[in-house]
Amino acid sequence: MKVTRHAKIFELIATRDIETQEELAEELKKSGMNVTQATVSRDIKELKLIKVLSSSGNYKYATINQAENNISNKLVNIFTQSVVNVENVDNFVIIKTLSGSASAAAEAIDSLRFEGIAGTIAGDNTIFVLVRTQEQAITITQRMKKMIKE
Structure with missing residues (x-):
């Protein structure tokens, strides 16, 4: 379940500007994964996600590689x-x-x-x-x- 969830998180942050843990949890729930904000928080730490400035001027979650490319x-x-x-x-x-x-x-x-x-x-x-x-x-x-x- 965790590996599947992590893969989904990578997919979501690559295709959407996700600003908060709550938004990420909501998107995961829409995908059929029942998660809490605490679980999402742990996943963010484990995946070493960071926040970067998006093209819209807001912050979004990204991988370190995405930030380096930017x-x-x-x-x-x-x-x-x-x-x-x-x-x-x-x-x-x-x-x-x-x-x-x-x-x-x-x-x-x-x-x-x-x-x-x-x-x-x-x-x-x-x-x-x-x-x-x-x-x-x-x-x-x-x-x-x-x-x-x-």
């Missing part, structure tokens, strides 16, 4: 809005950003986990990305250029 999407948006140029020099990718935006864009790069990146260093408007091979650096440069053009 943050990653925001960081990608910051990257695409702040980067003005990307170029490749040997094993380095050099990225020029709007003034004061380099650290946020570098955080986005780190969150995207490009294969081959050894590390990033951000200044005020420039990011140096050390890549393990020149081929990987070329690939990453192309991907970043494509990101800022879209």
Whole structure:
């Protein structure tokens, strides 16, 4: 019963904006699962659900992975809005950003986990990305250029 209930909870929070334990309990009851608010509270703790801001401006339950994806999407948006140029020099990718935006864009790069990146260093408007091979650096440069053009 517990495994089925947990699966249903994941399904519900993925398809609906559920703000409270009471709402979640009500949705479970509609699905034929007789639960108490206390049971739902324990399930939320066991499943490590968190509350995140929904697109409507209210809070909703989400998994940690959903929250990380939401943050990653925001960081990608910051990257695409702040980067003005990307170029490749040997094993380095050099990225020029709007003034004061380099650290946020570098955080986005780190969150995207490009294969081959050894590390990033951000200044005020420039990011140096050390890549393990020149081929990987070329690939990453192309991907970043494509990101800022879209």
